[in-house]
Amino acid sequence: MTDTADIVVIGGGIIGCSVVYHLATLLPRDTRIVLLDRGPIAGGTSGSCMGHLMVTPDTPQDYAFSATSVRLWQQLHEQVGGFEHNPTGALYLADAAEDLELMPILKRQFEANGDRCDVLDGKQLQDLEPGLAADLPGALYYPGDGVVLPMFACGALLRGARAASPNVVIRPGTGVTGFDIQGGRVAGVRTAAGVIQTRRCVNAAGVWSPELGTMAGLPRLPIYPRAGNLAITAHHTTPVRTQLLEISYLRFAHGAATVDPTKTDEDPGGHAVNLQPQSNGSCLIGSTRQFRGMDRTLNPELLHRSLLRAQRYAPGLAAAPIVRTWVGLRPYSLDKHPLIGPWPHLDGMWIAAGHEGLGISLAPITGLLLAQQMAGVATAVDHTPYLPGRIL
Amino acid sequence: MNERILDADVGIVGAGPGGMAAAVELARAGLRVLVLDEGARPGGQIFRQLPAGAAGGKIAEPPSHHHGHALLQQFGAGAITVRSQAVVWNAQPGRLWFEQEGASWLLRCQRIVLAPGAYDRCIPFPGWTLPGVITAGAAQVMVRGFGIRPGQRALVAGTGPLLLPTVTALLAAGVRVVAALEAAPRLAALKALPGVFGNGARLREAFWYARQLLQRGVRLQWSSAMFACEGDGVVRRAVIGKVDRHGRPRRETARTVDVDVVCAGFGLVPSIELGQLLGCAIARTDVRGGWCVTVDEVQRTSVPSVLAVGEICGIGGGEVAMAEGRLAASAVLADLRGGEVPAALRARVRSERKAADAMLRAFPPLPGLYELADAPTIVCRCEDVPLAKVREAAELHGRDARGIKMGCRAGMGPCQARICGPSLQAMACGDGRVPMDAPVVQVPVKAVSVGTMLAAPPG
Numbered sequence: 001m002t003d004t005a006d007i008v009v010i011g012g013g014i015i016g017c018s019v020v021y022h023l024a025t026l027l028p029r030d031t032r033i034v035l036l037d038r039g040p041i042a043g044g045t046s047g048s049c050m051g052h053l054m055v056t057p058d059t060p061q062d063y064a065f066s067a068t069s070v071r072l073w074q075q076l077h078e079q080v081g082g083f084e085h086n087p088t089g090a091l092y093l094a095d096a097a098e099d100l101e102l103m104p105i106l107k108r109q110f111e112a113n114g115d116r117c118d119v120l121d122g123k124q125l126q127d128l129e130p131g132l133a134a135d136l137p138g139a140l141y142y143p144g145d146g147v148v149l150p151m152f153a154c155g156a157l158l159r160g161a162r163a164a165s166p167n168v169v170i171r172p173g174t175g176v177t178g179f180d181i182q183g184g185r186v187a188g189v190r191t192a193a194g195v196i197q198t199r200r201c202v203n204a205a206g207v208w209s210p211e212l213g214t215m216a217g218l219p220r221l222p223i224y225p226r227a228g229n230l231a232i233t234a235h236h237t238t239p240v241r242t243q244l245l246e247i248s249y250l251r252f253a254h255g256a257a258t259v260d261p262t263k264t265d266e267d268p269g270g271h272a273v274n275l276q277p278q279s280n281g282s283c284l285i286g287s288t289r290q291f292r293g294m295d296r297t298l299n300p301e302l303l304h305r306s307l308l309r310a311q312r313y314a315p316g317l318a319a320a321p322i323v324r325t326w327v328g329l330r331p332y333s334l335d336k337h338p339l340i341g342p343w344p345h346l347d348g349m350w351i352a353a354g355h356e357g358l359g360i361s362l363a364p365i366t367g368l369l370l371a372q373q374m375a376g377v378a379t380a381v382d383h384t385p386y387l388p389g390r391i392l
Numbered sequence: 393m394n395e396r397i398l399d400a401d402v403g404i405v406g407a408g409p410g411g412m413a414a415a416v417e418l419a420r421a422g423l424r425v426l427v428l429d430e431g432a433r434p435g436g437q438i439f440r441q442l443p444a445g446a447a448g449g450k451i452a453e454p455p456s457h458h459h460g461h462a463l464l465q466q467f468g469a470g471a472i473t474v475r476s477q478a479v480v481w482n483a484q485p486g487r488l489w490f491e492q493e494g495a496s497w498l499l500r501c502q503r504i505v506l507a508p509g510a511y512d513r514c515i516p517f518p519g520w521t522l523p524g525v526i527t528a529g530a531a532q533v534m535v536r537g538f539g540i541r542p543g544q545r546a547l548v549a550g551t552g553p554l555l556l557p558t559v560t561a562l563l564a565a566g567v568r569v570v571a572a573l574e575a576a577p578r579l580a581a582l583k584a585l586p587g588v589f590g591n592g593a594r595l596r597e598a599f600w601y602a603r604q605l606l607q608r609g610v611r612l613q614w615s616s617a618m619f620a621c622e623g624d625g626v627v628r629r630a631v632i633g634k635v636d637r638h639g640r641p642r643r644e645t646a647r648t649v650d651v652d653v654v655c656a657g658f659g660l661v662p663s664i665e666l667g668q669l670l671g672c673a674i675a676r677t678d679v680r681g682g683w684c685v686t687v688d689e690v691q692r693t694s695v696p697s698v699l700a701v702g703e704i705c706g707i708g709g710g711e712v713a714m715a716e717g718r719l720a721a722s723a724v725l726a727d728l729r730g731g732e733v734p735a736a737l738r739a740r741v742r743s744e745r746k747a748a749d750a751m752l753r754a755f756p757p758l759p760g761l762y763e764l765a766d767a768p769t770i771v772c773r774c775e776d777v778p779l780a781k782v783r784e785a786a787e788l789h790g791r792d793a794r795g796i797k798m799g800c801r802a803g804m805g806p807c808q809a810r811i812c813g814p815s816l817q818a819m820a821c822g823d824g825r826v827p828m829d830a831p832v833v834q835v836p837v838k839a840v841s842v843g844t845m846l847a848a849p850p851g
Contacts, residue, residue: 040795151798172790318843
């Protein structure tokens with residue numbers, strides 16, 4: 001069977017879904033866009049992550065990128081709907097005195113970007129979240145963060161894409177087996193169900209994106225899986241209403257990796273607790289980080305440390321039943337920033353991947369920037385820092 | 393030394409007929425046996441015992457149950473340690489972690505025998521979530537486990553050999569059985585005959601049930617099912633009628649009966665999650681209830697040191713479980729002490745399985761029963777997901793179990809798809825022919841608290 005498409009997007013996670021949505025809304029309605037995924041939509045990383053919409057103020061560039069994206073989520077919620085979006089804000093918790101030192105640093109970063117956040121002392125923290133341990137010295141409250149349910153957000157973006165264009169085709173359960181390349185550019189995508197002739201294709205396969213690149217005969221993409229162990233409690237058991245993180249999270253998440261991701265057997269892994277109340281009253285408990293290849297078996301040691309920290313901050317959790325635990329794989333890029341744009345070695349091949357733990361937060365801006373580049377129009381924010389050519 | 397670590401030669405999960413039979417034989421041979429059971433008293437679902445001093449009195453039982461009484465006696469008299477109301481939530485070869493009365497324990501053992509039994513198969517229909525609508529298994533628990541009468545006027549409906557014990561238990565408890573509906577055609581009774589006639593005990597049992605129903609004036613109606621249950625907060629009426637040979641409702645035959653309890657029994661689903669967690673190979677055998685743990689000719693799973701007996705290897709009933717329990721015990725003894733497994737034990741398992749399979753083959757799954765539910769019928773009770781949402785999820789996210797889950801949350805709640813999982817894909821895709829994905833298991837296989845997980849003794 002042979003099919004044709006103007007654009008084939010590979011990967012039905014949050015990034016692929018956002019790319020499809022933004023292409024469908026930006027390009028002419030007769031553009032045929034085919035989304036392929038080997039498994040179900042939201043079956044990979046987007047179906048096993050936390051959905052924290054996080055503004056990262058480390059640099060003005062990071063701030064502009066992440067804050068714009070979190071605002072886009074709010075718009076998507078209003079315009080597309082069909083998914084849970086809770087603007088709960090986020091509490092950065094301090095445990096020990098050394099953690100307290102991080103609070104003014106983070107506060108200054110937000111304020112340097114013209115944003116606001118509040119430093120709470122122990123008493124104010126108790127008033128806000130009585131379920132937290134009484135001896136906590138304080139926290140930083142940032143009101144700009146939110147929470148979405150990622151798997152429903154994926155579905156909502158695809159429904160939005162279909163509503164915007166009759167020529168969006170969604171094919172879960174269709175794995176890519178190879179690429180047809182002619183005259184130095186993409187000519188088709190091969191699947192078990194047949195060939196799709198196309199001149200443009202987007203690799204949005206997250207931790208699986210290097211595998212796809214290799215199929216096209218390209219050098220290995222510098223994206224590596226960074227595993228996280230998660231647990232979720234039964235309905236109506238969450239002791240907190242605001243999502244919260246240990247402020248020490250800043251020491252090892254995202255930009256702060258200290259381990260070589262290519263040496264999977266050398267990473268002892270790290271953890272900083274991340275509690276996220278869900279709308280059904282469950283509490284999602286993360287997060288750990290470890291480079292150990294594509295292994296998705298639970299690391300009981302790291303999960304144990306995570307639960308221990310969770311219980312330290314919210315003692316009521318001790319009585320909460322754990323319904324299940326699982327492992328998700330974050331697509332970590334070697335220079336700690338996502339790759340969004342054309343693949344420099346092959347005409348017609350584009351990439352949108354490598355967001356580590358911020359894929360949900362950054363999905364709207366990623367989809368928008370990639371669609372704007374493919375449409376040849378001006379981008380909403382400066383896209384050049386994210387061009388893949390910088391490290392390929 | 394941690395006081396919450398126990399040691400035994402053999403750890404057995406489940407004190408039903410299979411687990412008890414294995415425990416009795418192993419203890420008799422002098423091995424240290426420790427049995428972990430979720431129930432308050434040994435016996436499992438079949439040989440369920442009333443608590444001491446409970447109201448309700450003795451319930452009439454079929455003749456085969458004297459095997460159960462003998463076994464319960466041997467079990468009680470044997471040098472067997474039993475931990476009741478113990479929930480096993482994590483396992484590795486040689487290690488079973490369990491929670492009992494809020495405390496976190498580890499059992500270390502050389503061999504594990506899994507005998508966890510089965511779950512009721514639930515097939516959703518309009519009104520099945522109303523209070524008063526219960527599974528056939530729940531009716532048995534109420535009557536035979538607690539001496540509770542679940543209602544005054546009962547409808548028993550579903551398919552398979554377990555409807556009869558449900559009817560007799562209700563009758564014995566003084567419940568009026570307004571109607572007893574079997575979805576399979578009358579031909580099923582004939583098909584079951586070879587299995588029954590080849591096995592004296594089963595023949596006697598069949599006659600016993602037939603006599604019970606006859607004496608009480610209850611007639612089993614073939615090719616019939618409940619189409620819906622109705623009521624104002626509790627079930628008051630059931631719409632019943634005829635079904636075709638695939639189990640599809642023939643709506644033109646619908647009529648209403650007044651009831652205050654409905655017992656729905658669609659057979660059983662093997663409880664395989666501990667086997668899966670241990671890494672045991674599984675295979676799908678539809679006639680035996682779906683996904684089963686695979687065992688060899690002496691009940692060994694694909695994981696050395698782990699054996700499995702009874703419903704976990706495929707639905708078969710108490711006689712099968714007892715025979716397999718004895719065989720597994722013999723295999724453990726041969727393994728630890730040398731010697732042979734007597735051929736007679738193997739032959740017994742083969743003949744009991746043959747009879748059970750013949751019976752089950754007479755009542756094959758009826759995919760048409762999945763058409764009982766309509767768009768607003770709740771399919772996943774934990775997450776309140778109606779059929780319409782399940783179908784939408786399958787269409788957009790993908791028709792496999794994970795796609796359906798990601799698209800509508802079905803199967804993500806506290807039961808972890810134990811209730812809706814077996815029917816989810818068939819219902820989502822509408823034709824009943826879609827492959828049923830193997831369930832996914834993670835630690836903890838049964839929900840336990842953060843405190844219990846944190847207090848777990850290291851293995």
